[in-house]
Amino acid sequence: MSLPKTQKAAVKVGQGDASKVEVKEIPVPSPNSDQILVKINYSGLCASDKSLLHDEWSSTGLTQLPVTQGIAGHEGAGTVVAIGSDVQDLWSLGDRAGIKWIASVCRKCEFCTNGRDECHCPKQLNSGFSIAGTFQEYVLTDARYATRLPEGVKDEEAGPIMCGGVTAYVACKRSAVRPGQWLVLPGAGGGLGHLAVQYAKAMGMRVIAIDGGDAKRDLCLKLGAEKFIDFTKTKDIPAEVTKITTYGAHGVVVTAATKAGYEMAPHLLRPGGTMVCVGLPKDASVIAGAPPIMMCLKRLNVVGSVVGTLKDVEECLDFTARGLVHPILTHGGLEDINRFCDDMNAGKLPGRAVIKIAAS
CATH class of the missing domain: 3.40.50.720 (NAD(P)-binding Rossmann-like Domain)
Known part of the structure; x- marks a missing residue:
């Protein structure tokens, strides 16, 4: 699959209440042996994204790390376009994948191995916080912790379910x-x-x-x-x-x-x-x-309570596949993130904002 060299991303500029995002051109990354590259079709905009972009939690030590390149977002849904050498048995090109707040866990610690608490893995990586997030067209993520999206759930609904749901x-x-x-x-x-x-x-x-x-x-x-x-x-x-x-x-x-x-x-x-x-x-x-x-x-x-396990996400998606739960969506693009954050602060954002990331 032929991939472009560059992509559009919403990148944080400034600090605190004055910070905003600007749409910039950045390189398209390549997956490591245990990663997949996902072309993001839609990403939800979470209140946590707003808080990280505006440094609202800086007094608690929760600030977006430099390695993210200022790219927030953790409710991504899209298509697998490249697969690392060690995980080609797990994914095929064209598979639909979801990217969550928890992007990766160690799979070795007590919390990962007890079957219920991997959300507390001390070595977890978090989209938009400790690694680059889903407000970009192409995102790298751990192939073993990405979520396989089921039939009957559209990408625009699957994105917000990755965290909000x-x-x-x-x-x-x-x-x-x-x-x-x-x-x-x-x-x-x-x-x-x-x-x-x-x-x-x-x-x-x-x-x-x-x-x-x-x-x-x-x-x-x-x-x-x-x-x-x-x-x-x-x-x-x-x-x-x-x-x-x-x-x-x-x-x-x-x-x-x-x-x-x-x-x-x-x-x-x-x-x-x-x-x-x-x-x-x-x-x-x-x-x-x-x-x-x-x-x-x-x-x-x-x-x-904080997000959920890989199994919890699968259960959530099943509610939507069965027609029982549907996010109420307000649509926009990368250029609308600043406006949506302002609307969220003012309590004027209906339901969940969802960002159309990649062109069809």
């Missing part, structure tokens, strides 16, 4: 909410939240969506939420949740990366309920939890 899905599982029980989703109309509504519904949970405005209400109810609470109109949200559920919700997944969201979440739970932390605020002073007396008397659980 699996993050929402695993968070629903981490909530320990059983079919028929109540799950509350603050920020339910956002990029992660609208996916969590769909996964929770498909998993048999009863969903209470929290967000603001008629458009978010209509979206959440359309996607399967049983109840909607408008935070701009409801003075006492915990009381409203208790009114709906009698004793409080069995679980709450906090996708909104706000101090208010994290402070409210424990008050929405019944005794024995579980709060799942997902949204990552740029304010390092935000704490997840509750006063010890509430934690003890209500026997609350507070857990964190």
Whole structure:
């Protein structure tokens, strides 16, 4: 397969709030023996991409590394166009592949070998953070950790599932909410939240969506939420949740990366309920939890959740292949990333932004 020498990429320029991306021409890389080269058709734009591009987490030490060349993105879907010498038994030219936040793991440590925790591999490589990401036309990735995309899932939907989808899905599982029980989703109309509504519904949970405005209400109810609470109109949200559920919700997944969201979440739970932390605020002073007396008397659980395993991603894609979960997409190109980041900051980005990367 003949490949070009150069490609277009969205490259970070500047620092902090003033940083932006510029579309530049850079070389097309060649795969090492254990890598594949994927021509990216679509890449989702995650809130984590915005945070890395704008150095929002610099106080925690999470900053994009120089080796990325300033190229973010970790929700890629495309076609295999070159294969390393050691992995030609795994992939064929023309296969469809997905690239995730976790691009590679060591496959040797305790977390990789216990069958459930490879997301915590200390030697993992992360797309757009420790290696160049998917905001470029051609991306190198570990052939043994790339995701094979199934029939019935379009690239434009598969991209956002690589992070947004699996993050929402695993968070629903981490909530320990059983079919028929109540799950509350603050920020339910956002990029992660609208996916969590769909996964929770498909998993048999009863969903209470929290967000603001008629458009978010209509979206959440359309996607399967049983109840909607408008935070701009409801003075006492915990009381409203208790009114709906009698004793409080069995679980709450906090996708909104706000101090208010994290402070409210424990008050929405019944005794024995579980709060799942997902949204990552740029304010390092935000704490997840509750006063010890509430934690003890209500026997609350507070857990964190981060993306998902290779198997989790396969399960997520199957929900879409079966027609149960579909990202609500706002389309654009590499030149729209700055605008989408601004819209995300303003809370004006419907659903999930997806970037058309390579020309057809």
